[in-house]
Each structure stands twice: as structure tokens, then as C-alpha cells.
Amino acid sequence: MTANKDKKPNTVLRRLRKEVRHQTREEFARSMAEAARDLGLNCACNWRYVAHLEDGTIRMPGAAYRRVLERTTGQPFSSLGWGPDSESGRIAHVSDPAVEVELLVRVDHPSAEDGDDHVLRREFVQASMATMGLTTAAGATPHPTVGRRIGPSTVQQLVQRTARLRQLDNFLGGSETYDLYMAELNAGTAMVRTAGYDEATGRALVSLVAEQAQQAGWAAFDAGRHDEAAKLYGMSLSAAREAGDNSLAGNALAYSAYQLASTDRSGVEMAAAACETAGRDAPRSAQALLFERLAWACAANGQASGAERALAMANAALDRPDDQPQPDWSVWVDRDEIQIMTGRCWAELHRPLRAVPVLEDVLRKFDDNHARDKALYLTWLADAYACAGEIEQAAVTIAHTLDLSTGVGSVRPRQRAVTVLKQLTPHRALPLVAAAFERLTD
Template sequence: MSDLGANLRAAREAAGVSLSAMAARTHYSKPLLGLLENGKRALKPVHVTAYARALNVSVETLYGPPEDPLRVAHEWLVADTPAEVHSTAGRRVGATLASRLEDRVIELRHLDDVIGGRDLFPLVHKELTSAQGVVKDASYTERTGRRLLTVVGELAQLAGWVASDAGHYTEAERVYLSGVSAARDAGDRALAGQLLSSLSYQIANVGNPADAALLARSAVVGTQDQTTPVVRTLLLERMAWASARARDHDGTQRALDAVDDAYEQRSAGAEEPEWVYWLDRKEIEVMAGRCLIELGDPLAAEPLLSGAIAVYTPEHAREVALYQTWLAESYARAGMFDAARDTITRARKTAQGVNSTRLDLRIGTVESLLTT
């Protein structure tokens, strides 16, 4: 995001417009504009649009290289979705639209790797609403209907995830549960389990961990004969986390052992749903490390977290910063306060420009450990 801020500053200076004049044109304060241009405040699409209008230049000029993820999100947000285009062309839906919507879910899911929830949620919510409209109002074959319902379920899972990342917990719960209904209607029990376990993850973090553990176990048991090895690994991870948050030492260890067993059963020939593309050994180690911290063994967590952080690439800034907060917490709870302060400082630096309430709260939580 610092490159984008530099683009805004360069465009303003090229037009001969001072910061004071830009403040008058955009109705943003001069200090805020300075922070945006210097990369010290998270940029949003609305800021870029304001600069484009004030300087009479194209949005594309300000974003620069087309692979900028925030630019991609902005372009998606202002464009019609495939479902909206369909609504102007007729009520009959075929396999072509279903395929396009399936591709869009994958693209959106991968945007979540590099864009914070506060920026991504409006886009995913728009896509979900459009897809729900097609399911409700259009006509289609039974096979196409199952595909569309699956799309709605997957979009609901993603919308719930980014809503939770943005701090919209009530909205996240609502869309998760609506997605469960769609997944069940589609006959996709694994996806329904994914939605329920995603909700359990939120409840474990911001609600009653005992309720979260029950919900996570229900997701595992309810999909027992319907999941692939990596999907089962994911559901068991969520159960381990909820158990750790509930301070259930034995339950957590049993779940972590089951995670390892399930992951070892994967094979190159077994087809997994695309929505588990991100789950690998390093993610499993991160979750194990987090559980160890919750259960009072921070020293055992440190090598697991450090090893995972080391192999992440810079564009995954939110995940790197989140895992740095857990590493800092492991140091703090082990009494290694200098290492904890150094690590949380790195996390805050990594988090610059990442528009994630979840990350902001994590940084604040760990910093509070170092001031008490």
C-alpha cells in the first residue's frame, strides 16, 4: 500500500496541487492525506476514487501495475457481477453462468490472502447478494441448481470470514448460517461442516469457547463420512482451537493428534475442494503453537511459530503479522519481554496498510500484556 500512496502523491505533485488544495477538493483533512500518501494509514478504494476525481485522472493511472490487489478489489466493486449481468438478459440460467460464478468464488477467495476484511467485505457481500438473487428468481435444471447453491454456500463462508476479520460479528454469524442452509440444499455436507466450523472459530475468539467447542465437534461428527482428508484436517483444527480456548487440555491434545492423523491420509490422487488450498503443514504448526500458548506452554510454541513465519512471502502481510503477534505472545508469557517487544514491533510494521480489525485487536491484546 505504500507504493499506492506514493502514486497518489506523485499524481498530486504532477498536477501542481498542494496538500491543502487537495484537502479542499476531496474534503479529507490535510493530515489524513499526508498519512495516506506516506503509507502510514490504510488506503481504501474510496480514497483512490477521490484523488482521481480531484485530479481529473483515471483510477488506473493511480493504481499503477494491474496486479495491485486493492486495484483488483476496486474494479470488482464498481463492475457488475455475472449474476447482475444475467438479470438483465433473462431468467433462465445455464451451466455457463454457474461456471463463471464458481470461478469468481475462487478469485475472491485468493484475494482474501492479500486484502484485509474491511476492504474485501463489501465486494464479497455484493457477490453473495447477487448469487442469492439468481437462486431465488431464476430458473435452472436440478444439476445447475445444486451448483448455484454450492456457490452461495461458498460465498457465504467467505463473506462470514471477511466480515469477522472486519469485526462485523453479528453479520458474520448471519451469513454463515444462511450458507449452511444453501450447502445442505445442495447436498454438500462437507461445505456445511466448513461453515459451522468457521462460525465455531469466531465464537471461540469472541464468544463462549465452550459453545464453540460443541459446535466444532458437531461439524466434525456431522460430516464424518463425507469429508476428504484435508477437509477433515481443517474441521479438526477448529475443534482443537475451540478446545484450547475452553481450557480443555485433553480435548485439545486429542484433536491435535487427530489433525496429524487426518493430514497424513491425504494423497495426490484424492481430489480436495478448492477452499482448503491454503491448509498445509506450516498452517498446522501455527495452530498447534497457538493451542500450546492457550494451554500454558509458550516455549514449546515458539519454534512452531518461528518456522512458519520464516517461509511466508511478504504479500501475505496479514497472516505474517498475525503469526508474529502469537510469537510475541509466546515470548511474553515465557517472561522474555525484550523479545516480545521486538516481535510485536515487527508485527505492527508488517500490519501497516492491512485493513483488518482482527489483526488490530491481536496487536492491541499482545501490547497490553507488555504494559501490565
């Protein structure tokens, strides 16, 4: 969306709202919000936004809002008062994706003349958070810089803080980290809403919010809070697109695809879209991460050839020379991670002869201190053992999984253990299998 100092009122939209639809601005805004939900778009609308559309403050709404307006009115966008520019013969200028929702980012302190815009931006963010049910999800502790003017060094400090907090996920489950990550996200969005900054700093800050939303979404997913995770991933995608961060936008899509694949729905198309969104210029570790998630989506959907191709591309990405800085959210991806995903994919595809050697080798080196992850990965090794007819070995491995996952704030290892144990039910007479079932009950 772009704002225009030389306002040209949109009398077409105003007449359509008042004389055809007989709606107040508030009623029209509610209709737009309903249309956005129907389209699956994160667009928050209120009467002030409608006022700015009609009085010409907003010269051209962003792409998502154009779709919402078409759905709301039942008219093509070209007939809603935003026709070809009379001088150039072209459609009026549309801002680039990094600032498509300009109300979210104030590039300077509001003056007396643009005070209403500042209020509108604040209401927009609040409405976005309320729409996604995030406003009171956790008690945010405002960062000391909230409400002040900030520069690049402040954002960099916050990026480093976010990286440090991400390390908690190596040792704790989502139930234990969710409130903390949500508090960080709420503080980040408060800073976007109240701090002053230039355009470049604003983009970096919105990108940080996208990253924080991914952290919180992952914790929600790990804790079994799937509806909240989906909303947070959607919020992250919108923020990453506003910031012009294609790699981070791709990662938001990949998270969503991973969630779909983990809940018995196909995430293949979304995972492929994640790779395409990030593009060929993405950092190599980010590319490797997105390709391995595509491999998992393919495996979960029974597409062996697709999984194999994606794994090959993940390995190739790691081989690619790349001098650019690797983002903290993907820098951890290495050969061992790709090997783990390779074993998981083959186990999911019921190819134990391929899965077992890979998983045995890499998990032998995996530290038990990373209890959640190791417990989870062991379930695929147990699954592969069961598929190969090694019932007792599968039972021993599941018992180890249950030992490791005790006290870990994640629902996933135990859920996976139950799934594997169901396969062993016909063999409960075997002492090791009976012991694994007893361990589950304990």
C-alpha cells in the same frame, strides 16, 4: 418441503388458524417468523407460504418448518393435519436435505399453472435476505446470466470466479473485501431467484451461494462486524444443507465456532459438530481444516488434551489417501498451516516451550506480503515469548506486528497486539517495550 400436484387441503391447520387463533394468514406467518427467530432457525414465512400449507400445495413441510409450526401452535406436529399416510401407514414423504426448501430452487421455467410458486419462491428468498439484514448490505452488480436459463458450465465458471476472488483474502483485510464478497453473494442469490435450471444445476448453484456467504461472513468477521458474520454463517449453513453439501455445511459450523472462540465464548461443541457434519467421507483437506479449528476451539477453552487430539487428527487427515477433488476453500491447508495452528494452540494454552520453536520455524518461512496473517500469527509468538519471560523479544515481535498490520483492513492483528502489550505494561521502563507502546500510539 415437498409440493404435491394432487392437492389435499389441510383443513386442520386452516381451522386452527381461523377458529382457534383468529389470525389471518399474514398474522399467522408473522407468528411463525417469530417462532423461527426464537428457535434460531433461518425460516422465512409469508402469507403465500401459509396458503400453500393449507391448500395442500406443500404436502409436507421441511424439518425446520415442522419445528416452527409446533412452536407457533403449541401442538405436536402429528396433530396439525399431517398424519400417517392412509395407504402406507407411514408419515408422508419428506424431501431429502438437498431440496428441503424447494421454494428456493426452481427446477424449470415456471409455467402458467405454477406461476404463483415462482412468485412464492422469489418472495421466500427476498424475505430470507431481509430477515438477515443482507438485502442492501452491498450494491450487487447482477451477473449477466441472472434471469436466463443456465446449465452446469455456467455454475462451474462462477465457482472458478469465486475461487479467484478468494485469493484476495491472502493480501487484503475484510474491510477491503467485504463489499465485493457481498456483491457476489447478492448476485448469486439473485440468480437462484430468477434463473432457470434443472435440479442438479440448482443444487450446485445453491452450494455456490453457501460458499459465497462464507466468504462474505469471513470478511465481516475480519472487519469486526460480528453480528453480520454470524448471520452470513447461518445463511451459508442453511444453503449448504439445502444443496446436500455436508463438507460445506461443516465448514459453516466451523466458521461459527471460530468466531465464538475468538470472542471469549466456547465454540467447542459447535466445532465438534462441524467435524461430525462433514463426516468421514469429506475431502482430506476439508477434514484437516475442520479438525484444526476444533483444536483451536479447545485451546481457547483451556482444553489441552482436546486440542492435542484434534491436531493429531488434522495431521492424520492430511496423510490419508484421497483421490477426490479438494475444494478450493480448503485445498490451501497444508503442513505449514497445521504447524501454525499448533503453535497458536500451545501459546493460547500458555505452553511457551512448545509454542515458540514451532512458531519461530514456520513464521521464518512466511512471506511478509501476507501481511494480515503474518501479523496475526506473530502476536501468538509474542504472547509465548511474554509467557516465557522473554519480555524484550515479545516487544520486538509486537512492534513487527504493528508494522505489518499498518494499512491492512483487518481489526484482528491490532486487537491481538493490544492484548499482548497489556501483559508488558509492568515492563514499560524497558526501552524496547516503551518503543512498542509508542509504535501502537503512532
